[in-house]
Every structure is written in C-alpha cells, then in structure tokens.
Amino acid sequence: MTFADRLKTLIGEESVSGFARRVDISEALIRKYLKGSEPSFTKANQIAIRANCSLEWLATGCGYLYRHAEVVDQDALIAAYTAVTEQTPNDEKVTELVKVVSGYQFLRKHKKTDGYLDIEAMNTFLSIAKLESK
Template sequence: MSFAERLKSLIGEESVSGFARRVDISEALIRKYLKGSEPSLAKANQIAMKANCSLEWLATGCGYLYRQAEVVDKIALYAAFSHLYGREPSETEAEKIIKMVTGYQYLRTHKKADGYLDIQGMATFLQLAKQDEPE
C-alpha cells in the first residue's frame, strides 16, 4: 500500500477539505499527497499527530494504524476500579470500560472547533482498533 493509499484510508468518509482543516495542512497539499507526492517527515508527522495515527503506519504501512496512546493500561484500570469499588472488575466489566475509555479518548482528540463530536468516526475507530488487537 502506498502513502497515498494509506492517506486515503485515513481520510475515510471525511471530506478532503475537512481532513485538511483537521490536520492543519492546505487542501491543495493533501490532494498532492493523494496523487502520489511524498510528504516531508515534518508534514507526515503533523498529519499523524493531528489525525491520531501512528507515524510508522502512515509512513511505511507497518505497525498499528492508531497511536498506542489509545490503548488503555489494564493494570491502571484494575487499580482504579479496585480503589473505587473495593474489588477487581470482571473481564466483561473491564472490556466495557476499556471500550468506553478508548471511545472517549477518540472523541476528545477529534473534537471539532464547533464542538461537533464525530460519533461515526469513533465507531469506525473502535472497529478498527478491535481488528488491530493481538490474538
């Protein structure tokens, strides 16, 4: 998969102009990348950071699509839950909490200037994150 194909995949259903605004790069430059031009490391990193994408995946196609910051630390989760409820969470409770926190992190980092929350984007992200989980 080429950089242009990975970028197109990252943009998904979002408009090119909307994506360009979100990553703070001109629409013309994003369109240039979509036609096959390669970005500088600085621009690729800017896209990755603003789109919550792994720079490694965006640049090479290897690794995880989304940054590992979205992975919830289970030890910390269990400790917080135990502190609040006096017991460890069941596996089902833990998985639901992890999914909720991951969705929250996505919405928080993708909030638009007008306050719009991209619920569909979150749903897609959660589905992709689930596919990225090691078996």
C-alpha cells in the same frame, strides 16, 4: 500500499477539506499527497500527530494504524462534558463521568463529513444509550 493509499484510509469517510483542517495542512497539499506526491518528514509527522495515527504506519505501512496511547481530543472532551452536565439530573443512576467518557468516545469516532464534532449525534446517542456506572 502507497502513502496515498494509507492517507485515503486515514481520511476514511471524512471530507478532504475537513481532514485538512484537522491536521492543519492545506487542502491543496493533502490532495497533492492523494495524487501520489510524498510528504516531507515534518508534514508526515504533523499528519500522524493530529490524526492520532502511527507515523510508522503512515510512512511505511508497517506497524499499527493508530497509536496505542490515545491523545485526548480536548474539543471533543469539552463538548461532551458541556452537553452532559447541562442535561444530567443529579438523581440519575448514570454518573456524569460515565456519560462524559461515552460522549467523548462517540465524538472521537463520529465526526461530520467536514471534520467537525457532531454534537447533535452525540446527544442522540447519549439519550438512547443504556449507560451505567460500574
């Protein structure tokens, strides 16, 4: 598996432009990497950090795709908290914290094709999910 193949795997269904914005590297440079160019260590590390990917896996294909310790995506956490606290009546069985974490986890895995957070989809998920505090 080449660096370009691993980068394609990392991008997944996200658009190249959305991914480029997320990792703060120009779309042209990401497309260059996808065509076979190898990044510098600095650029590879930047991609790994911002995409929550293991640098070892991105550079070599060895190890784990994702880092074991999750880095909190503050935009996703703030968006989930804002959406949940505006909608949750105090007398519901489900605690706001459980909903915030569930909303956050949903946003981490479901981004729009342009790379932005899909708040509307998260709200739909939270409205139909059976979330209970333990």
